[in-house]
Every structure is written in C-alpha cells, then in structure tokens.
Amino acid sequence: MSQTERYLLTRANIEGAHQLAVAEKHGAYEALRKVLKEGIPYSTVIDEVKKSGLRGRGGAGFSTGMKWTFMPDPAKDPRPRYLAVNADESEPGTCKDRVIMQRDPHGFVEGVLLAAYAIRAQAAYIYVRGEYRLPHDRVKAAIEEARAKNLVGKNILGSDFSCEVYMHRGGGAYICGEETGLMESLEGKRGHPRPKPPFPAMFGLWGQPTTVNNVETVFNVPFIMNRGSAWFASLGTANSKGNFLCGISGHVNKPGVYEFSFGITAKEILEQHAGGMWKGRGLKAWFPGGSSCSLLKGADIDVVLDHDSLRTRGSSLGTAAMIMIDDHTSMARVMEIISRFYDHESCGQCSQCREGTQWLSQIFRRIAHGKGKADDVATLEALAKGMAPGKTICALSDAAAIPTLSAVRLFKDELIECVTRQADPLAVPQPHYAVAGGHH
C-alpha cells in the first residue's frame, strides 16, 4: 500500500475544529499570520503556489499559480478586483468540499484570505450550493468569529491588507458551478454562462477582474505557505502534486471522502479503503472523476489516480469522485439517470446542448425501458459527437456528451441487446415509470 502523508483533513478530524479557539490551537491562521507579519509580498505567494504545482481541484486541473498571474497588474489597472470561491459542488459523485467547509471552516477561510491576498482582491464571495445548509452555517459563523479577531475585514492583523468575505447560497442549479454562470448568479441574474473571451481575470464579477477558485484549491494554500512549495511538490506524481480528497460512491462497502497523495491506484482505494465492492459483486464500470468524465471498464481499475494516467486511459481526473458500478447493474439505466440530470440542468442557451441533452435523455430512457428503436445507439453516438467538444458557451454540453460516448464505445453490445430484445436484461422493475415508445 502506498504511503500517504495526510494533512488536508487532520484538523477536520478533531472534535470541535469548526470553532476558532480549537482551530487556532491546531494551527489555523498560522500561514496568514506569517505572511502578514513578515510582510511576504503577494508576488511571493503566487510564486510559491506556482512552484508547488498546485492544480485546481474544481475539475479542469488548471495551474492555480498560473491562473493568479492572469489578473492584471493593479498599477496599470486600478479597478476593484474580486475572488469568487466555487462551493457549488453539484457534479454527481462529488462531495469533498462539503467536508472541508463543515469540518474545518477556519482552514477554509484562511485559504480564501490567502488567495485573496495573492490576487489583491478587496472582497471574496463564497458561492455555496443551496442544499449545503450546515457547511454554509459553519463557514458563516467562522467568518464572524474571524472578523471579531481582526482576521477578516479592514487592515487584517494590523497590516495594509483588507478583505471582506461574503457568503451566497445558490438555488440548486448545477450550471451555477460553471464559473461564469456563478458570477451571473452572484450578480443577481439567471445563472447563464457567458461567452468567453472576455475571461474572468479581465471581465469578471460586475465587469471587474476576478479569479474563480474551487474550495479545495484555496484550502491547500495555507499548507503550502506554512510548509513550503518544495514539501508540497514532494507529494504526488510528476504533474499532479500534493494530496487530494477523493469521494468514492456507488456500489462499495465503505463510501466516503478519503485523503490520498496523487499516485495511489484506484484499485488500492477501492480494495484497501472503500472496503471493496458490496455483496461480493464484480466491478463492471466506474467513473474516475464525477459523472461528466469518460467511463472506464472494471478491468481498468489498476490505474494511478492522477491527471496524466487517466488521460492515457481515455478518461480524466475531474473532481476525483469515483463512482463504482457493480456487474448486476444495467448501463442503459445508469446512463438514463445521468443523461436526465444533464437534460434537467442545461440552461438552454446553446442549441446543441439544449436539444442534445434532451434527446440523450429520451433515448437512454426508452432503451432502458425496452422501447428502444433500431438505430438508437447510432443516434446517441452521432448526437454526442455533435455536442462536444468546445462547440458551446460552456462545458455542460461536453459533460453530457463525454460519458455518453464512452458508454456507447464500451457497452455497445449491451445497449443494442436492450434494443433488439425490447427489454433490458438487467433491469430492476420501475413500476412508477410510464415510458412512451416514441417521442417525448
């Protein structure tokens, strides 16, 4: 078993760590104090984060330090600037940010402040998934506790760094996790993604320079500033540094959120940590990083979890949310559920996405319910090819198309059998469904 030096959830596992007194006893705000007391310049914070190799944990895996350098030089562009923290966490299978906010809200707030310091933001907006009541309340309480001790607000710890931190609760739409949809929603409008360019660093919240970062991304920053970029870069693999939070769900004995260094294999996570597949069943297929990445076959489980290895296998790390599917499960039914989600969540601005997600959902539904038509599997493939990649305003269209293409590639025979038999051999009866054979 590979060795993992854990740091992300150490404080989170301490009783009462959501309270400032307990959190401070266990190191919260040490990195912020160090940066402000020693007057470490913002450019050094950016350099450290760049050298550490930290990549965004929101799904795309972009270099965090590099993203921060896209913010304009304040000497040349004196507009107000903002940090938007993406705590919308709505990708099916993903539930790691919840653990951070609920169990170590002060560590999170410290990360928010350091990220805001690095990009010289005067305010940070945390956009929280609407259903996350307790995480929201804990972070809000943490902000107030921190404010009372001059850790948030004006002239933090007597320095010339001032930063307000605001919370905003979403209304339950997945699209508000897309960074420009999130900004529209924060501005009080519908969460419709914006065409890019202009990018958020030049035209973000209220048209001002803005950086959008994921919760787990900023949560790593205090550790990097405390222990140094070399320490962080010593954990993980060549292009994926540090530790990550892995949510494992589906047909496993011990689903949950676990912390590992990049480099651990998916097989080890499943067998040594998640207790193996339930009921002694076999692994048929799995998503390595949430439902919007390509499915892999069960036989492909002995793969290193990092950005490069998963790309080599034809999938992606995404949010490191492993969804495990047992060999009693119908893939038509899995895809029916997933495609229904994307259909429901499409904002409807782009025709490929609006129409495509709706058709994928209809077709998977009828295949799964024994009403498939002769050319349905070919139609799924053609539709999905027309939806991805990069043809739409945002990546939701790709997020629906990518798992579809992998399901058709890996499980074509099973899907075709459902159509030819006019029945899904693996179907579990769904008496509450009445499925029309033809159009919706």
Ligand SMILES: Cc1cc2nc3c(=O)[nH]c(=O)nc-3n(C[C@H](O)[C@H](O)[C@H](O)COP(=O)(O)O)c2cc1C
């Ligand atoms: C449809 C859609 C939903 C998304 N949802 C989330 C989300 O809930 N949380 C998140 O951090 N990123 C989400 N993202 C990715 C964000 O657009 C953005 O890349 C990310 O917040 C950047 O942070 P990072 O660089 O720290 O990873 C989503 C993207 C798309 C296309």
Ligand code: SF4
């Ligand atoms: S790709 Fe889909 S969700 Fe994204 S902007 Fe277009 S219609 Fe909306």
